[in-house]
Amino acid sequence: xxxxxxxxxxxxxxxxxxxxxxxxxxxxxxxxxxxxxxxxxxxxxxxxxxxxxxxxxxxxxxxxxxxxxxxxxxxxxxxxxxxxxxxxxxxxxxxxxxxxxxxxxxxxxxxxxxxxxxxxxxxxxxxxxxxxxxxxxxxxxxxxxxxxxxxxxxxxxxxxxxxxxxxxxxxxxxxxxxxxxxxxxxxxxxxxxxxxxxxxxxxxxxxxxxxxxxxxxxxxxxxxxxxxxxxxxxxxxxxxxxxxxxxxxxxxxxxxxxxxxxxxxxxxxxxxxxxxxxxxxxxxxxxxxxxxxxxxxxxxxxxxxxxxxxxxxxxxxxxxxxxxxxxxxxxxxxxxxxxxxxxxxxxxxxxxxxxxxxxxxxxxxxxxxxxxxxxxxxxxxxxxxxxxxxxxxxxxxxxxxxxxxxxxx
Numbered sequence: 001x002x003x004x005x006x007x008x009x010x011x012x013x014x015x016x017x018x019x020x021x022x023x024x025x026x027x028x029x030x031x032x033x034x035x036x037x038x039x040x041x042x043x044x045x046x047x048x049x050x051x052x053x054x055x056x057x058x059x060x061x062x063x064x065x066x067x068x069x070x071x072x073x074x075x076x077x078x079x080x081x082x083x084x085x086x087x088x089x090x091x092x093x094x095x096x097x098x099x100x101x102x103x104x105x106x107x108x109x110x111x112x113x114x115x116x117x118x119x120x121x122x123x124x125x126x127x128x129x130x131x132x133x134x135x136x137x138x139x140x141x142x143x144x145x146x147x148x149x150x151x152x153x154x155x156x157x158x159x160x161x162x163x164x165x166x167x168x169x170x171x172x173x174x175x176x177x178x179x180x181x182x183x184x185x186x187x188x189x190x191x192x193x194x195x196x197x198x199x200x201x202x203x204x205x206x207x208x209x210x211x212x213x214x215x216x217x218x219x220x221x222x223x224x225x226x227x228x229x230x231x232x233x234x235x236x237x238x239x240x241x242x243x244x245x246x247x248x249x250x251x252x253x254x255x256x257x258x259x260x261x262x263x264x265x266x267x268x269x270x271x272x273x274x275x276x277x278x279x280x281x282x283x284x285x286x287x288x289x290x291x292x293x294x295x296x297x298x299x300x301x302x303x304x305x306x307x308x309x310x311x312x313x314x315x316x317x318x319x320x321x322x323x324x325x326x327x328x329x330x331x332x333x334x335x336x337x338x339x340x341x342x343x344x345x346x347x348x349x350x351x352x353x354x355x356x357x358x359x360x361x362x363x364x365x366x367x368x369x370x371x372x373x374x375x376x377x378x379x380x381x382x383x384x385x386x387x388x389x390x391x392x393x394x395x396x397x398x399x400x401x402x403x404x405x406x407x408x409x
Contacts, residue, residue, distance in 0.1 A: 015032075018047075018218070019041070019048055022185050023035055024041065024048075027039070030043045032048065034189045039051070040189065050216075050219070103134035104192065105132075105135070105192065105223075106136070106190075106192040106195050106196070107127050107130050107131035107134065107135070107195075107198065108136070108137050108139060108183055109123055109127045109138045109139070109198040109199070110141065110197070111123065111139075111140065111141065111199075111326075112143065112149060112244065113141075113156055113160060113244070114143075114151050114156060114244055115247050116156065116164075117242045117243065117244055117246075117263065118261075119262070120160075124138060124167050126227065127170075127229075128167070130198060130225075130227050135192075136167075137170055137172050138167060138170050138171045139174070139177045140153060140156050140157055140160065140171070140172075141178070141179075142175060142177070142178045143323060143325075143328065143359075146283050147296045148248070148359050149282075150248070150281075150282025150283045151282050153173065155278055157173040159275050162271055163266055165266060178328050179328030179329045180197070180210065180211065181218055181329065182328075184218065185218055185219050187219070188220060192221070193221065194222055194223040194224070195224055196225045196227055197211060197224070197226045198227050198229050199226060200230075201230060204227075204228045206353070207226045207326070211224050211226060214349065242261075242262045243300070245297075245299075245300045245301060246262060246298070246301075247279070248279065248283070248297050249294070249301055252283070252285065252294075260272055263275065283297070293305060300356060306355060306356060310355050315360070316333060316360075318333055318334065318336060319332060320332070321333075322341065322353075322358040322359065323359055323361045324343075324351060324353050324358055325358060325359060326357055327351065329351050330361055331344050331345040331349075331351060339354060339355055340352055340354050340355060341353055341355060
């Protein structure tokens with residue numbers, strides 16, 4: 001028997017679902033407009049088909065009356081993104097993200113930075129080098145929780161700008177940039193032809209597979225390069241071995257000296273203490289007994305504890321909702337591997353993640369129909385989502401909906 005969610009999914013147009021994810025609006029004639037009112041896609045066979053840049057420009061230049069007719073869908077051509085390469089030439093970054101004009105290539109770095117560390121400076125330097133004087137943007141993720149993401153986005157961005165003043169103009173504080181997909185679709189809307197994605201070496205394969213997989217579907221770039229910022233070694237001292245996990249562990253251990261070694265010289269002792277206190281407050285470390293298990297706070301330092309929880313079926317069960325710590329994607333677990341998960345987003349996009357690189361989605365138990373004053377609760381599996389779905393379908397009781405859609409024998 002099909003689940004309630006399956007009924008709803010089948011009842012909705014895949015194009016509408018994808019358009020909602022990308023904040024596109026219908027023109028009422030099968031076309032879709034971006035947030036600037038530009039024509040960017042059509043509906044073909046129930047799916048969203050993006051038009052090429054020339055067609056979009058021609059459509060936007062047409063008179064309003066001409067736009068009322070249904071636009072002809074553009075035939076999609078298969079594009080193969082080139083393999084990632086680390087070979088880049090050095091130049092100065094423009095750093096002006098507010099300019100109305102854009103370059104052909106955008107270099108981006110998307111990460112948690114929770115808390116930001118001296119090691120992240122290496123990532124930003126690699127982004128600057130790869131940008132070769134063209135546009136560069138740094139997107140801190142929006143997740144916040146007491147275990148792995150203790151700093152809220154505004155506080156995090158504030159400290160990042162103090163720690164990395166050279167890149168202050170490139171650090172973007174945008175509530176809509178929740179995942180790497182949001183970043184890439186926005187870059188496509190803004191007219192960039194190519195994109196460089198800068199990541200740590202341990203995340204290169206994950207981002208390369210995910211970003212190129214949906215090129216031509218969610219966004220259209222001539223080239224996508226996923227570039228390594230260098231080798232990460234958790235056991236090393238100095239910049240190469242510094243990580244946010246070590247910083248959170250230092251806070252749990254109340255080791256300010258270890259924490260200080262993880263911050264750049266641009267951050268003075270007073271600001272470093274403020275950052276330490278902010279992380280402590282975000283982790284809610286008031287009493288020792290309130291401290292979470294180390295596998296929850298810094299799984300890299302307690303792989304055995306994490307593994308035991310997973311093998312015993314205590315965490316990350318089939319059907320649970322999790323968030324990727326690297327990409328920001330949120331999905332339902334559909335398969336459990338020996339040490340990895342296969343997940344599917346609400347829009348039916350699949351991603352794979354190691355168990356150490358995900359967290360339980362913290363809105364899982366939401367009962368209200370609204371996430372906040374402006375955004376409805378759309379998280380599958382919550383009572384609030386159920387209420388919203390029932391309101392849309394005119395269902396007053398779940399039994400009524402099931403009986404109405406039950407297949408007659």
